[in-house]
Amino acid sequence: MTKRYHEQVSVSSVWRLGVLFSLLWLAGCSSMYYATMEKLGIEKRDIMVDRVEDARDAQHEAQDTFRSSLERFQQVVDVPDTPLKAKYEQVREAYEQSEAAADEVHERIDAVQDVAEALFDEWQDELSRYDSASLRRSSERQLKNTEHHYQQLMKSMRQAEDRMTPVLSAFEDQMLFLKHNLNAQAIGALEGELGHIRQDVDQLIRQMEVSIKDSEAFIQQFRSTAQ
Known part of the structure; x- marks a missing residue:
């Protein structure tokens, strides 16, 4: 695959491009951003594949974070002689790190959707520019096939995204419960909830594994059709 787009920019222009891109993003002008990148020889399809890879990596990291958070929560329940304040800090830290990982996944998936919509709109508009009917039909079939694979990928990503909400809510419940009930009875009450949290x-994690596999399949399929 072509090197990631931020590696294609010469060192001498990195600072100027960084300022320009920051201003474009702050203004919410995705179309201007994509147009600028195209002038640099970086197509939407390259940005899209990069962002799918970023979303996949973010889900990998989120999996590790949630596993680690669950392990720390398990330690809180399993070690009753740890000072209660320290236990609360463990749960709070686990919750905050899980929340940050979830936010990262949200942002990555939204970025994939943004560039995909721009790419498909451009592709659809350019179908009318073909003189050759056979080439136009071939491109249209390829567009529909790519859109179909993309919709499957996005559905899988959004399902994994939705799965994070009940887990974060459960972590937050336990954090608040410990915060406002710093006593020995709080630990006993938490034990009954641990099984539910572990299931969630x-x-x-299983849903994220499916989404990660779908992401990798989409990347491979997209690369093969682009060649």
Whole structure:
């Protein structure tokens, strides 16, 4: 695959491009950003594949974070002689890190959707520019096939994204419960909830594994059709 687009920019222009791109993003002008990148020889399809890879990597990281958070929560329940304040800090830290990982996944998936919509709109508009009817039909079939694979990928990503909500809610409940009930009874009450949390985390991780596989399949399929 072509080197990632930010590696294609010469060192001497990195600072100027960085300022320009920041201003474009702050203004919410995705179309201007994509137009600027195209002038640099970087197509939407390259940005799209890069962002799918970023979303896949973010889900990998989120899996590790949720696993780690569950392990720390398990330690809180399993070690009753740890000072309660320290236990609360463990749960709070686990929650905050899980929340940050979830936010990263949200942002990556939204970025994929943004560039995909721009890419497909451009592709659709350019079908009318063909003089050859056979080439136009071939491109249209390829567009529909790519859109179909993309919709499957996005559905899988959004499902994995949705799975994070109940897990974060469960972590937040436990954090608040410890925060406002710093006493020995709080630990006993948490033990009954641990099984439910473990099930939610396991389900989330399985869903993310499916989404990651779909991402990798989409990247391979997209690369093969682009050649």
